[in-house]
Amino acid sequence: MTEHALPPLSTDTPIELCASAELSEGGLAVPFDVVYDGEPCRAFAIRFEGRVHAYLNRCTHVAMELDWQPNRFFDDTGQWLLCASHGAVYAPDTGEGVAGPCQGGLVKIELIEADGTVRWQPTERLQPVVF
Numbered sequence: 243m244t245e246h247a248l249p250p251l252s253t254d255t256p257i258e259l260c261a262s263a264e265l266s267e268g269g270l271a272v273p274f275d276v277v278y279d280g281e282p283c284r285a286f287a288i289r290f291e292g293r294v295h296a297y298l299n300r301c302t303h304v305a306m307e308l309d310w311q312p313n314r315f316f317d318d319t320g321q322w323l324l325c326a327s328h329g330a331v332y333a334p335d336t337g338e339g340v341a342g343p344c345q346g347g348l349v350k351i352e353l354i355e356a357d358g359t360v361r362w363q364p365t366e367r368l369q370p371v372v373f
Contacts, residue, residue, distance in 0.1 A: 256354050256361035257370055259296075265289040265360065268320030270313040273299070274362070277369045278349065285351055287360060288315060288323075290334035294360050296351035297332075301325040303343040308332075323348075 260272045271286035276298070284299040284307060299307045303325065309315050310326030316334070317324045323332040330344035337348035352363040364370060 256363050259287055259353070259360045259362050262294075262355055262358045262360055265294055267292070268316050271309070271315050272360075273313055275371045276351070276362075277371055279367050282371060285362075286313070286315060287351075287353060287362070288334060293335065294353045294355050295335060295337070296353050296362055297323075297337050297348040298351070300349065301327065301330055302339055302345045302348065303328050303330045 259274055264272055265287060267289050269289070271288045273284055273286050276283055276285045278298055285296055286299050286309070287294055287296040299309065301308050304327065306327050308323065308325045310324065315323045317331070321334070322340070323334050325342070325344070329342040330339060331341040332338065332344060332348055333340055337350045339345065339347050351368060354361045354363060
């Protein structure tokens with residue numbers, strides 16, 4: 243018997259993530275689940291310098307989640323995203339690796355903020371979890 247894969251959802255429609263007020267400058271992230279290249283993954287959204295950003299929660303050094311406590315990604319200065327496992331440091335606005343054992347940058351997820359709501363944009367490689 244062959245399995246039939248579900249067709250990917252439309253990449254045209256952004257998916258509601260949270261209210262804008264849930265993302266405070268340098269504060270806790272809002273986590274969410276995605277399917278990236280067919281694999282389920284955690285992702286997170288943050289606010290930095292007034293803008294919202296989102297990334298896969300996967301360090302480029304070793305594919306482990308970054309947060310050192312639930313939904314805490316910023317270092318003590320609120321200027322860098324820090325991997326709790328090996329100390330890789332990433333720029334919050336680009337996901338670029340800037341120090342430590344990171345190898346490249348985090349996978350960025352496009353966000354749209356409008357009318358008090360943050361939404362994320364699916365792509366061919368990045369899809370919502372379907373139950």
